[in-house]
Amino acid sequence: MSNEYKKIDERDISYLQSILGKERVIFGKNISEDFSHDELGAVKNMPEVLVEVSKTEEVSKVVKYAYENNIPVVVRGSGTGLVGASVPIYGGIMINLCSMNKILEIDEENLTLTVEPGVLLMEIADFVQEHDLFYPPDPGEKSATIGGNISTNAGGMRAVKYGVTRDYVRGLELVLPTGEIIEVGGKVVKNSSGYSIKDLICGSEGTLGIVTKAILKLLPLPKKSISLLVPFPDLTKAIETVPKIIKSKTIPTSIEFMERDVILAAEEFLGKKFPDSASDAYLLMTFDGNNTEEIEKDYESAANIVLKEGALDIFIADTDERKEAIWSARGAFLEAIKASTTEMDECDVCVPRNKVAEFINYTYELQNKLNIRIKNFGHAGDGNLHVYILRDELKEKEWSEKLPEVFKCMYNKANELKGQVSGEHGIGYAKREYLNKQLGETTLKLMQNIKKAFDPKNILNPGKVCE
Amino acid sequence: MSNEYKKIDERDISYLQSILGKERVIFGKNISEDFSHDELGAVKNMPEVLVEVSKTEEVSKVVKYAYENNIPVVVRGSGTGLVGASVPIYGGIMINLCSMNKILEIDEENLTLTVEPGVLLMEIADFVQEHDLFYPPDPGEKSATIGGNISTNAGGMRAVKYGVTRDYVRGLELVLPTGEIIEVGGKVVKNSSGYSIKDLICGSEGTLGIVTKAILKLLPLPKKSISLLVPFPDLTKAIETVPKIIKSKTIPTSIEFMERDVILAAEEFLGKKFPDSASDAYLLMTFDGNNTEEIEKDYESAANIVLKEGALDIFIADTDERKEAIWSARGAFLEAIKASTTEMDECDVCVPRNKVAEFINYTYELQNKLNIRIKNFGHAGDGNLHVYILRDELKEKEWSEKLPEVFKCMYNKANELKGQVSGEHGIGYAKREYLNKQLGETTLKLMQNIKKAFDPKNILNPGKVCE
Numbered sequence: 047m048s049n050e051y052k053k054i055d056e057r058d059i060s061y062l063q064s065i066l067g068k069e070r071v072i073f074g075k076n077i078s079e080d081f082s083h084d085e086l087g088a089v090k091n092m093p094e095v096l097v098e099v100s101k102t103e104e105v106s107k108v109v110k111y112a113y114e115n116n117i118p119v120v121v122r123g124s125g126t127g128l129v130g131a132s133v134p135i136y137g138g139i140m141i142n143l144c145s146m147n148k149i150l151e152i153d154e155e156n157l158t159l160t161v162e163p164g165v166l167l168m169e170i171a172d173f174v175q176e177h178d179l180f181y182p183p184d185p186g187e188k189s190a191t192i193g194g195n196i197s198t199n200a201g202g203m204r205a206v207k208y209g210v211t212r213d214y215v216r217g218l219e220l221v222l223p224t225g226e227i228i229e230v231g232g233k234v235v236k237n238s239s240g241y242s243i244k245d246l247i248c249g250s251e252g253t254l255g256i257v258t259k260a261i262l263k264l265l266p267l268p269k270k271s272i273s274l275l276v277p278f279p280d281l282t283k284a285i286e287t288v289p290k291i292i293k294s295k296t297i298p299t300s301i302e303f304m305e306r307d308v309i310l311a312a313e314e315f316l317g318k319k320f321p322d323s324a325s326d327a328y329l330l331m332t333f334d335g336n337n338t339e340e341i342e343k344d345y346e347s348a349a350n351i352v353l354k355e356g357a358l359d360i361f362i363a364d365t366d367e368r369k370e371a372i373w374s375a376r377g378a379f380l381e382a383i384k385a386s387t388t389e390m391d392e393c394d395v396c397v398p399r400n401k402v403a404e405f406i407n408y409t410y411e412l413q414n415k416l417n418i419r420i421k422n423f424g425h426a427g428d429g430n431l432h433v434y435i436l437r438d439e440l441k442e443k444e445w446s447e448k449l450p451e452v453f454k455c456m457y458n459k460a461n462e463l464k465g466q467v468s469g470e471h472g473i474g475y476a477k478r479e480y481l482n483k484q485l486g487e488t489t490l491k492l493m494q495n496i497k498k499a500f501d502p503k504n505i506l507n508p509g510k511v512c513e
Numbered sequence: 514m515s516n517e518y519k520k521i522d523e524r525d526i527s528y529l530q531s532i533l534g535k536e537r538v539i540f541g542k543n544i545s546e547d548f549s550h551d552e553l554g555a556v557k558n559m560p561e562v563l564v565e566v567s568k569t570e571e572v573s574k575v576v577k578y579a580y581e582n583n584i585p586v587v588v589r590g591s592g593t594g595l596v597g598a599s600v601p602i603y604g605g606i607m608i609n610l611c612s613m614n615k616i617l618e619i620d621e622e623n624l625t626l627t628v629e630p631g632v633l634l635m636e637i638a639d640f641v642q643e644h645d646l647f648y649p650p651d652p653g654e655k656s657a658t659i660g661g662n663i664s665t666n667a668g669g670m671r672a673v674k675y676g677v678t679r680d681y682v683r684g685l686e687l688v689l690p691t692g693e694i695i696e697v698g699g700k701v702v703k704n705s706s707g708y709s710i711k712d713l714i715c716g717s718e719g720t721l722g723i724v725t726k727a728i729l730k731l732l733p734l735p736k737k738s739i740s741l742l743v744p745f746p747d748l749t750k751a752i753e754t755v756p757k758i759i760k761s762k763t764i765p766t767s768i769e770f771m772e773r774d775v776i777l778a779a780e781e782f783l784g785k786k787f788p789d790s791a792s793d794a795y796l797l798m799t800f801d802g803n804n805t806e807e808i809e810k811d812y813e814s815a816a817n818i819v820l821k822e823g824a825l826d827i828f829i830a831d832t833d834e835r836k837e838a839i840w841s842a843r844g845a846f847l848e849a850i851k852a853s854t855t856e857m858d859e860c861d862v863c864v865p866r867n868k869v870a871e872f873i874n875y876t877y878e879l880q881n882k883l884n885i886r887i888k889n890f891g892h893a894g895d896g897n898l899h900v901y902i903l904r905d906e907l908k909e910k911e912w913s914e915k916l917p918e919v920f921k922c923m924y925n926k927a928n929e930l931k932g933q934v935s936g937e938h939g940i941g942y943a944k945r946e947y948l949n950k951q952l953g954e955t956t957l958k959l960m961q962n963i964k965k966a967f968d969p970k971n972i973l974n975p976g977k978v979c980e
Contacts, residue, residue, distance in 0.1 A: 155756035155867040178762060201703040210703055212712070213680060226955045233865040235895035236668040236677055236936035238716050240948055240979055241960050245679070245712035249705050266762035289622035295645060295733035340804040398700040400622040428702035469703035481707055488693045493708050495966035500959065512707055 049508055051136055052116045054094035062097055062139075065107050070098040081122065081140055082133065085187075088391055089130030089475045093120065093140035100145050102219060102227060102258040109256065110225025112139055112505055119223075120507050121252045123164060123191030128392055129474030131197065131251040135509045143193055146258065149173055156233045158216060159262045163193025170262075180267040182208035184300075185470065186377055193257050199249030201470035203300040203332075203376075206427035208265075210470070212248040219259035220247060223501035233261055246496070251472050252507045254500040271299065271334035272341055273363040275372055276352050277325030281305055281422075282403050284327040287355040288426045289400040291331075296347045301427030302330040302376060303402075308383065308423050312375040315382035320375045321361055321368065329357075329426065330372060379423050380432070387419070387436035391449055391476070395460040396430040396469030408459050409433050418448050430469030453480060460484075473511045481512065516975055518603055519583045521561035529564055529606075532574050537565040548589065548607055549600065552654075555858055556597030556942045560587065560607035567612050569686060569694060569725040576723065577692025579606055579972055586690075587974050588719045590631060590658030595859055596941030598664065598718040602976045610660055613725065616640055623700045625683060626729045630660025637729075647734040649675035651767075652937065653844055660724050666716030668937035670767040670799075670843075673894035675732075677937070679715040686726035687714060690968035700728055713963070718939050719974045721967040738766065738801035739808055740830040742839055743819050744792030748772055748889075749870050751794040754822040755893045756867040758798075763814045768894030769797040769843060770869075775850065775890050779842040782849035787842045788828055788835065796824075796893065797839060846890050847899070854886070854903040858916055858943070862927040863897040863936030875926050876900050885915050897936030920947060927951075940978045948979065 054073070062071045073095040083090045099105050112119045118138030125132060134140050147164035152174070159174060159181065168188035170181050185195060185202035194200075196218075201210040217231035220243075231237055231244040247255055278284035281303065288301055309323045322328075331348060335341045349360050363369045384390060397405050406422055413420040419436040435452050437445050457467060457480040466484070467473065473481045482490055493512035497504070504513075521540070529538045540562040550557045566572050579586045585605030592599060601607050614631035619641070626641060626648065635655035637648050652662060652669035661667075663685075668677040684698035687710075698704055698711040714722055745751035748770065755768055776790045789795075798815060802808045816827050830836045851857060864872050873889055880887040886905055891898040902919050904912050924934060924947040933951070934940065940948045949957055960979035964971070971980075 153865075153867075154760045156865045157759060199705045199709075201705070205703055209680070212709070213676070222955070222959070228953075228956050228959070230956070232931050232933065234863040234897075234931075234933050234936070235866070236672055236863045236892075236897045237933045238666045238668070238861075238935045238937050238939045239933040240716075240940060240952065240956075241713055241721075241963050242666070242679070242716055243956070243959065243963075245715075246708055246963075248712075249707075249709055254708075266764060292624060293621045297733060335807075337804055337807040337810070340802075340807055343804070394705075396701040396703045398620075398623045399702070400620075425703075430701075430703045464699050464701075466699065466701050466704045466706040468705045469701070470705050472705045473707060485707065486695070488689070489695050489697070489707075489710070492689070492695070492710065492967065496708050496710075496713075496963065499962035499966045 049136060049504065051118050051138060054117065054138065058115065058117065059095060061111055062095060062108065066097055066099070066104060072096040080125065084125050084127040084130060084132050086128045086391065089133045089135065091133055091135045091137065093134040094137045096140045096142060098142050098145055102221065105141060105221045105256055105258055106225045106227050108139060108141060109221050109223065113224050113503060116503060116505065118505050118508050121256050123194040124166065124189050126187045126190045126194065127198070127474060128471045129476040131472055131474030131510055133475060135475060144191065152177055153233065157264045158233050159264055161192055161260055161262065163191060163257050163260065165192050166190065167192060167195060174264055175267060178267050179264040181214065181262060181264055183211045183214055186380060192260060196248055196257050196260060197250065197252050198470060198472040201428065201430060203302060203425065205425065206301055207297050207299045212245060214263045215244060215248055215260060216263050217261035218244050218247055218257055220255040221258055222255050223503065223506040231261065249472070251474060251511050253497060253511050254506070268334040269336045270338055270341055271332055272345060273330060273332045273369050273372055274345055274349065275321060275361040275363060276329045276331065277322060277358045278327045278329065278356060279325065279358060281327035282407060283356045284329050285403040285406060285426055287329065287352050288402065290355060291348050291351050292399060294347060294351055296344050298348060298427060299332040299334045302424070303426040304328050304330065304376070304423050308379055308421055309375060311382040311386050312378045315385050316375065316378050318371065318374065321371055325358055330376065383421050383434050387438050389437040390434050393433040393453060393456050394430065394468045394471040395456065395465050397460055397463045397465030399427065399429045401463040401465065402426055402429055402431065405431060405459060405463060409456065412452055412455055416448055416452060418452060457484065475510055478511065478513070516603060516971065518585050518605060521584065521605065525582065525584065526562060528578055529562060529575065532571060533564055533566070539563040547592065551592050551594040551597055551599050553595045553858065556600045556602070558600055558602045558604065560601040561604045563607045563609060565609050565612055569688065572608060572688045572723055572725055573692045573694050575606060575608060576688050576690065580691050580970060583970060583972065585972050585975050588723050590661040591633065591656050593654045593657045593661065594665065594941060595938045596943040598939055598941030598977055600942060602942060611658065619644055620700065624731045625700050626731055628659055628727055628729065630658060630724050630727065632659050633657070634659060634662060641731055642734060645734050646731040648681065648729060648731055650678045650681055653847060659727060663715055663724050663727060664717065664719050665937060665939040668895065668897060670769060670892065672892065673768055674764050674766045679712060681730045682711060682715055682727060683730050684728035685711050685714055685724050687722035688725055689722050690970065690973040698728065716939070718941060718978050720964060720978050721973070735801040736803045737805055737808055738799055739812060740797060740799045740836050740839055741812055741816065742788060742828040742830060743796045743798065744789060744825045745794045745796065745823060746792065746825060748794035749874060750823045751796050752870040752873060752893055754796065754819050755869065757822060758815050758818050759866060761814060761818055763811050765815065765894060766799040766801045769891070770893040771795050771797065771843070771890050775846055775888055776842065778849040778853050779845045782852050783842065783845050785838065785841065788838055792825055797843065850888050850901050854905050856904040857901050860900040860902070860920060860923050861897070861935045861938040862923065862932050864927055864930045864932030866894065866896045868930040868932065869893055869896055869898065872898060872926060872930060876923065879919055879922055883915055883919060885919060924951065942977055945978065945980070
């Protein structure tokens with residue numbers, strides 16, 4: 047696809063100001079450097095102009111103008127991505143959707159919540175809880191926008207039992223790359239009316255259309271939840287227990303794994319003690335439901351399995367304080383690891399659940415073989431690992447040589463285990479090469495054709511995912 | 514798109530025989546008339562050649578040949594569709610996938626079942642139950658193939674609690690219109706690795722690719738289930754109770770609605786008595802789970818609501834015999850209605866759950882206004898209605914005038930209520946006009962572009978869905 051774009055000039059600025067007013071069109075040196083990168087920051091480029099929008103019609107007008115004038119458009123929410131998906135690598139217009147942050151409707155008869163894309167995940171969680179309802183997807187980054195979550199098909203902790211973001215999107219309002227506005231899906235529970243554009247948009251990382259409204263599926267809020275923190279003598283033992291729990295027909299809400307030094311880093315980062323950090327490795331399991339007896343039966347069954355498989359102890363967290371102590375540490379892992387090094391990059395592979403131990407052991411082999419620090423944590427229950435490669439004191443040259451080598455080895459291993467390049471963070475800019483390799487020529491071409499079907503002029507978030 | 518195709522000649526037959534052997538290539542008068550239509554039979558055309566395949570590589574070779582020679586290809590399973598999706602309206606090659614009917618693997622650590630497309634739904638249910646596992650999608654037609662279910666994104670009774678077929682497809686092997694073989698998804702629980710081709714294929718009615726293998730998600734088998742049959746003085750009262758149950762935060766596994774004369778038709782058709790047929794209308798609710806106490810709490814909560822809203826009684830079906838008596842009647846509704854008339858057609862709209870009563874009342878207005886018999890049953894809990902328009906003694910001319918008029922009115926009404934043309938039966942050939950109207954030009958064009966992205970020569974199931 048062509049990536050030759052028109053540069054923003056005074057006429058463009060004037061047009062954007064005529065739609066949005068002067069104060070919502072920011073350009074040149076007035077754009078904060080924050081908008082040039084996402085959370086990980088490895089990929090950077092400034093937009094030529096940043097526009098703040100407040101409604102769908104404004105998004106439509108901006109995009110239509112960009113389409114007609116061959117200007118690239120990138121959409122941005124909280125900027126908490128980890129693969130550069132929201133970085134405007136060709137400059138152009140950046141649309142900031144953060145001000146489209148209204149919760150529009152809760153419909154308790156249809157169990158739906160209608161929101162604008164800039165609503166934060168934590169706002170959704172709080173709002174629906176007040177209505178005794180539940181939006182199950184639970185990614186670690188609660189300050190992400192729901193638009194961002196939809197664009198990466200974010201998963202989070204509770205995917206073991208409840209699935210991922212796509213499973214909770216019932217309908218979308220979209221601005222297409224031409225500026226046209228369409229609605230797909232709705233409040234309906236079933237839909238077999240043509241190709242599911244809704245499901246294709248989920249996880250398309252802002253390359254096919256811009257989500258300007260979403261209808262989310264809710265569930266009744268489970269009345270109780272209990273977490274178990276289970277220390278193990280080593281990580282392999284911990285993780286090899288997980289498929290045995292699944293096989294026993296007990297499905298926890300989440301099963302996370304963590305190692306001692308990641309816990310210590312989180313303790314230092316938060317200045318708060320974790321309930322236990324004496325053991326090398328831990329599983330953290332949660333069970334939820336409406337009936338104490340049933341939850342107890344489930345966790346007793348899981349407890350018997352973990353003890354049989356070599357767990358050293360079981361700490362039950364059934365009070366809000368105890369749960370908070372554990373889960374706040376879990377929520378700080380990414381930040382804590384980041385704070386422990388000079389620079390880092392991450393690998394977000396997803397492998398079948400019974401291959402997690404094999405993959406993690408392989409990362410340790412790599413750590414030793416390539417002499418680079420690697421830290422793991424993640425979702426043992428759904429096979430989605432977060433592997434962090436830490437630069438520490440490596441010189442630029444060493445880092446730039448070692449990092450691609452580590453990635454290459456890890457993605458090859460994921461491929462060998464029938465895993466996927468990304469479980470929930472997406473491909474964006476940073477992981478394209480590895481996706482290309484995994485997909486192979488035919489599937490890659492097919493994805494490129496899909497992109498063309500939506501965006502023949504390639505103006506929406508160019509240079510990402512399959513390009 | 515071009516619909517000018519090469520006609521099958523002796524050279525084509527010879528080539529197909531060279532791949533498949535003579536006995537698996539059936540042509541001319543040797544093709545049974547059954548292959549010219551599906552269950553409803555309103556749309557008919559014979560394939561020029563019917564091929565029986567036994568493995569993916571054979572499908573690939575046949576399709577590659579068709580692609581190179583510009584011959585249309587239609588895939589067929591059990592032929593239980595209701596919208597003509599499997600009818601070869603341009604002739605050409607029909608691929609019968611019924612012999613690709615092996616269950617390939619059950620993986621209890623990853624909770625997946627890998628199957629060929631010709632496996633029947635009832636075979637899957639029985640097989641996984643033996644392993645104490647559960648494949649939740651439960652369409653009425655148990656002799657449908659899983660390939661057919663994937664192609665329509667079939668829903669069924671349990672969608673209220675468990676969702677639809679797409680929610681249980683983890684991975685697919687596909688033959689593309691070019692004959693190339695690809696795999697999408699896998700045993701992984703999360704996947705954010707490029708556009709979700711898997712989700713797009715589900716519900717694409719054999720127009721984008723041919724499913725030759727599927728990896729399905731399983732759940733642990735719920736240990737108990739109880740059905741409640743609830744008589745009401747009239748249908749409106751029955752159906753208006755449903756959103757109140759949902760709002761109460763009790764989610765049954767299924768909520769079906771039925772009327773007295775549909776029950777009587779089923780009794781006659783089966784020669785078996787339904788537990789009760791004294792009342793005008795019924796709700797049939799099921800609750801499942803692992804804990805008797807919790808199920809009882811749920812159904813007591815629902816029972817209180819229905820009684821408060823005017824239910825006349827509650828019959829509890831907690832034994833296998835009683836459940837069988839009720840559910841076998843429910844399973845026979847379509848056949849029973851079909852047997853009660855000379856010809857019929859159906860409307861499978863899905864509306865928001867709190868709009869079901871309004872839609873059904875509208876069908877009765879139409880019945881009176883247009884003087885044509887209309888019968889309803891369906892999934893009150895998920896808003897998916899099956900509305901049957903019966904020809905009875907109408908002459909050809911009257912029928913061909915009234916039927917489109919009824920459809921037009923009903924789909925307009927569905928649109929007005931923010932519903933969808935099809936909840937689970939698909940669009941196929943018969944419902945294209947109504948889909949086109951609902952989608953509007955922009956979305957229709959987008960779907961046509963997606964079709965072109967997969968099938969630039971338009972050889973795979975041409976003339977269907979969005980064409």
